Amino acid sequence: MLSAALTGVALADLAASRRTIEAERRVENPLSLGEENPVRLAFRCHGAPVTLEVCDDLPLHLEPAGEWPVVRLEEGAWVEVGYRVRPGRRGRYAIGPLHGRYRSRLGLWNRMITWPITDEVRVYPNLLAVRQYEVAMRQGRQMEGLKRARLRGAGTEFESLREYQEGDEFRAINWPATARRGSLVTNLYQVDRSQPIMLLVDAGRLMIPQIQGLSRLDYVLNAAMLLATVAAERGDQVGLMLFGGEVKAFVPPRKGRRQVMAMLESLYDLQPEQVEPDYGRMLGWFAARHRRRSLLVLFTDLVDPEINRGLTAHLSALAARHLVLVVTLTDPALLALSRCIPENAQQAYEKATALEVLAQRAETRARLQRSGVLVIDVPPSSFSAAVVNQYLQIKEQGRL
Known part of the structure; x- marks a missing residue:
């Protein structure tokens, strides 16, 4: 009898736990790589109040930043909650169904609900820095890390x-x-306006290694998009070329904000490949199509001495017509190794290797500078700002 009574109570509790709950999802699109992007969820309960635990069906490379939300639903009222998602890789993704769980009134059952909501999202390079710059410009402020360039007195x-x-x-x-x-x-x-700025982005094997969770190419694209935004806002023509063993994408220089979006669409889902960068082929391809003096910003790495020698020869010839800026990323871990005090033979070997790599980079930088090429070699913390500040300095000095 007792067993039957308990079974009856449990079944009654299960029957009473039925609810009709509506759900909606609003996700910011596109998402910014490596940043916490907001996702908003809204629920409305038809029935007795419940406490609902929810989670989304996220694909690989989209990770929730923090705990999944828990929301208290009263009958008939829409309630909104949210969480943040941190993308670990650029590209196109689908967020799958939304799942929820709540306990019955007596706590004897957990009832699961799945809402067949799907959203297609794109993960772009980090656009938060671009948005911060745009907000600062609208408010008449200077974005943190960027120098204030004098717009008058800088032209010809x-x-x-x-x-x-x-x-x-x-x-x-x-x-x-x-x-x-x-x-x-x-x-x-x-101020000289409508000057061509060409962003040449190495997407070969040198850009695969990760620094603090992002590939070198990711850092480069974040900086390139901020530079493109600043240059477009100042009236210059901005173009883009991605290359590895061959040219992978090419956007001819044009003016305006639409050009920046065209560049984003051409590169957001491209990944670095295990190929050697063919600088000669890329620069020859570009030179045959673009003869007007321009600022050429080459994003690459200076880790391979043999490749560096060929790069220097190609850029020396190019610098006779164009203003060339080479941008490369210093690995903070490499700097830390070079400064450490070794406690054993392994650490001594690692420090010696780090010092050798840094010496080779310094030698390549000096060789490029003697050839009339500008060089930036900075860590991730100041990478984007250093690139934009160099552009602003070039414009201020009228070097184009």
């Missing part, structure tokens, strides 16, 4: 005269006007 076409101000370049002083007025007078120039 004369605009007007004004009184000398602290920080004006000596070469900008107009000496005849200074003599007439009896005080220093400076020439102002219109």
Whole structure:
């Protein structure tokens, strides 16, 4: 009798636990690589109040950042909760069904619910830095890490005269006007706009190694997109070429924000390949299609001495017509090894290897600089800002 009674109570509890619960999902699209992107969930319960535990069916490379949400639902009211997802790889993904679980009133049962909601999402390079820059520009502020470039006095076409101000370049002083007025007078120039900026991105084997959870190529694309946004906002034409053993994607230089989106669409799902970068083929392909003097920003690595020698020869020839900037990423782990105090033979060997690699990089940087090539070699923490600041300095100095 007791067993039958308990069974009856349990079945009654199960029957009473039935609820109709509506669910919706809103996910930001595209997502930004390596960042915590918000996902919003909304629920409405038709029936007695319940406490609902929920989770999404996330694909590989999309990981929840933190705990799954728990939400208390009252009858008839929409309740919104959220969580954050951190993508570990660029590309296109499908978020599968949404799952929920709640306990019966007596706690004897867990009832599972699945809502057949699916969302296609794209994971782009890190766009949060781009958005922060755009917000700062709208609010008249300067994005943290970026230097303020003077937009006047940096071009080549004369605009007007004004009184000398602290920080004006000596070469900008107009000496005849200074003599007439009896005080220093400076020439102002219109900023050169609509200049071609070409981003050349190595997507070969050198860009596969990971640094702090992201591949070298991921860091490069994050920086390239911020640079493209800044250059487009300042009226320059921006183009893109991705290459490995051959040219993988090419977006000719054009002006405007739409150009930045075209670049994003061409590269967001491309991954580095196990091939040697063919600098000669890439630069020859580019030179045959683009002869106007441009700023060429080459994102690559300087880890292989033999490859570096060939790179220097190709860029030396290119620097006769174009302004060339080579951008490479320093691994913080390599720097840490070079500075450590060895406690055993293994650590001594690792330090010696790190010092040798850094010395080879320094030698390649010096060789490139002697050939008239600008070089940036910085760690991830300052990578994007260093690239954009170099561009702003080039524009300010009128070097194009």
